[in-house]
Every structure is written in structure tokens, then in C-alpha cells.
Amino acid sequence: MNLNRTERQEASDPMARIYEELEARLMSNIVRHIRDYGRPVDSDRWRFEKLAEIGRLNEENMRIIAASAAPSQKAAREMCFQMAGQALARTRSSGEGEEMSAHVREAVKKVYDQVWESLNSSNTTLLYQAANSYRRLVGDICSGDREEAVAKDFREILGEEAAKEAMGAQSRSQALEAALRRFNEEGIAAFFDRAGRKWTPEAYSSMVLRTAAQNAASEALFARMEERGYHLIQVSSHSGARPKCAGDQGKIFDRNNGSGYTVDRNGKKLPYYPLSSSSYGEPDGLFGINCGHHGVPFIPGVSRERYIPTGDLEENDEEYRKIQTQRELERRVRKQKRLCMLYREAGDQEALAKARKALRGKEQKLRDYVNSQENLVRRPEREQVPGWDKKDTEAGKQPKAVLRGGGEEGRSVPEPQKNRAAEVEEEKERGYTEGRSGG
DSSP: OOOOHHHHHHHHHHHHHHHHHHHHHHHHHHHHTTTTTTSSSOHHHHHHHHHTTHHHHHHHHHHHHHHHHHHHHHHHHHHHHHHHHHHHHHHOOTTOOOOOOHHHHHHHHHHHHHHHHHHHHHHHHHHHHHHHHHHHHHHHHTOOTTHHHHHHHHHHHSOHHHHHHHHHHHHHHHHHHHHHHHHHHHOOOSEEOTTOOEEOHHHHHHHHHHHHHHHHHHHHHHHHHHHHTOOEEEEOOOTTOOHHHHTTTTOEEETTOOOEEEEOTTOOEEEEEEGGGSSTTSTTSTTOTTOOOOEEEOOTTTOOOOOOOHHHHHHHHHHHHHHHHHHHHHHHHHHHHHHHHHHHHHTOHHHHHHHHHHHHHHHHHHHHHHHHSTTOOOOGGGGOBTTBOHHHHHTTSOOOOEEOTTSOTTOEEOOOOOOHHHHHHHHHHTTOOSSOOOO
16 A cells, blocks of 8 residues: 555655754844844935845855755655555555566656755755845835934934934834744745645745655655556545545546456456546546555456545544644744744844743643644754754743742742843844943
């Protein structure tokens, strides 16, 4: 038999994580270019200077993308051949060797070539969209919505030119938190579908790779069937099938597009149909994108009619839904960590403190859900974001109270807090500020 949905999801995870980490690195690099937002210059001048950096930003982003290309290309190839081998192993006769024939390997390689073409195209889209995201971020920070609100106070204290500079720095500081939050929510697009919907690198690569895992397994199986002279396949069936697949599931199809009747091992007469009469080959059809069906060889007089019990399928679907819920909670944790990282990169300590608190809440929700489900386990490696680890999260916690020396038992005082001057010194040492105003 072929691969189930959970197997395809797990096969795609390592590559999807590579692309999600790539997006995080690109976003972090973008924020590095705007972290002088507090510099005392007016917003028009600051915007002009930032947009003049796009050429350098693109060069840096090209290097970041190129650095991830080699490992992702290798991982995609390994996944395709691994899934093909796994599918063949389930249909292998006893005593049959495990080595793939040249014909089977060529079929799998064609799947890999298509996958890498799609992923490589998304790399180009990422580079272009990263520049667009940078432009939007600069524009959001320089929106100027709040400048007039503080203009009068500044003009009363400073001259006209100094007021313009101070207002620019102040308004950018105020706009930064919301701008970065919006930037984090939108991310950087890797693909736009025909309906104009934007796909993130993680979502697009996961979809491409889940489909590739299915196709690699199917094409390897079909190539093996050709070698053996078999041409009939029976399609699996499950509840909740997509409209185009619903009419195809459970049927026997002829890959040579013939039609007629065959018999199973019990002598039962069964019809078979041309594969061309099915929805095979359509993106949302049989064995298409995110299709949950698989095909198995049907050998006349040897195979049996396969109908998987609905009860088992419902149980499998429920388990799949639980796993998907866990993955969604993990995705939210990763996105919040990325937001924390962006605030830290920009040097916005106040926004970082709030984001850290929100992160701990999302991590707690994930822990509670996993602990409430019998068959789920925490997978810390799926919560990681490059540039952010556990100590970064813990750094945002309030310090524990300590006992007073010689005081009454149980009385405590908090650890001393750093004053603003010390915080500014630390920011300067870390290179995050160049005279940020509005403190």
C-alpha cells in the first residue's frame, strides 16, 4: 500500500522547517536594516536612506537563500527516494530484493525534478517578496499618522528643523511595535496561487513536499507494475473524500485505459475503468495535491477487493486531527518566538517584554493540550526558531523573590531592577541604538 496522511506530513516536516527557518532569517535581516529607527532625523529623510539600502539588502538575502539551497535540495531528493522505497517495501514479494531498478529510480527522479523546480521557483519569489516586505515595513514605520499629534509640544521646545527631526524619531518609535507585529503576521510570501492567495514558505513547501511524497510512492509503484506487466490498480477509500475523488475511490482502474471485468482471488467479478475516466492528473483530483488516497496493484485472481472499514478510518482521522491541532499550536509558538526575535533585533525592549509574556502563554497552551491527549508527546524540536532558544524565553520572566537577610520568615523582596540608564548602556553596547528618543 501507499503512504497515509500522517506519514506524508512527517516526511515533509524536515524540509518545511528548512523553509520556515529561511523565512525567519530573511525577516531578521530585514529588521537589521531598520533598527536605527530612533535616529534623530525626519521621517522623509529616514525613509529615503532606508530605501536606498534595498540593493545591499537583496545581496545579503541572496546569500541567505543560497546557503539554504544545498541542504534543502539534498533533503528533497532523500525524501523522494525514501518514500518510494517505503511504498515498494509494502508490496514486495517474499525473497524479492530491496534494490530499486533503473526504471523505478528514473520514475522517482522525475518526481524529484518537479519538486525541486517548484521549490527553486519559490526561492526566487522569496527574494523578490522580501524586498517588497522591506518597503512595506519602512512605509509602516514612517506612516506619519502620529507625527502631528506630538508636533505642537516639540515646536514649543525646539526650533522648526529640530522639531521635524525629533518628531520623526518619536513617531517611528511609536509605530515600530505595531509595524513589526504586522510584519510577523504577514511573513514573506513564497507563492501566489491562481486565486491570488499568499502562501508562506512553510505552508507552500509543506504542500509541495506532501504531494511529492505521495507522487514518489505512486510513481515508484507504477514503474514496478510496468516491469511486472501489471496495469490494474485499486484506489483506497475513506470518509470525507473530496468531491472529485469521491467518485473514484474504491474502484479498479486500468493504467492502459482499457475497461471491462476482472476477478479477485475469490472469483468475484469486478469491473475496471480507464484511468483517463478518473480525476487523476487534476490538481484537486485523484492522487493530486493533498489527496488522501493511494493505489495498490490489482492482480487478477490473486488480489482481493479492498474496502477499508469506516470505523478504522474514523479512528485514524481523529488521530490525524489531534496531530494537526498540535502542529497548529506549535506553529503559533514558532511565530511568537519569531516576533520576539524581531523585537530584540530592533532593540524594542518594551515590546520584547510583552511578546515574551505572550510566548509563555502560547507554550503553556501547547503543553496543556499535549498532556491532555493520550497518544501525543511534546516535540521541542518542532518549536525551535533559529536565533531564539529556551534561555531567551526565560530571560523575560520576573525574577524570583529572595529572602531578606535577618528578616521575618516568609518575608521577601524582589531582586533589584535595572534603571533606565543601565538599560540604555546595554542597548548601546549591543548596537541597537544610536540615541533613541522618547525613553
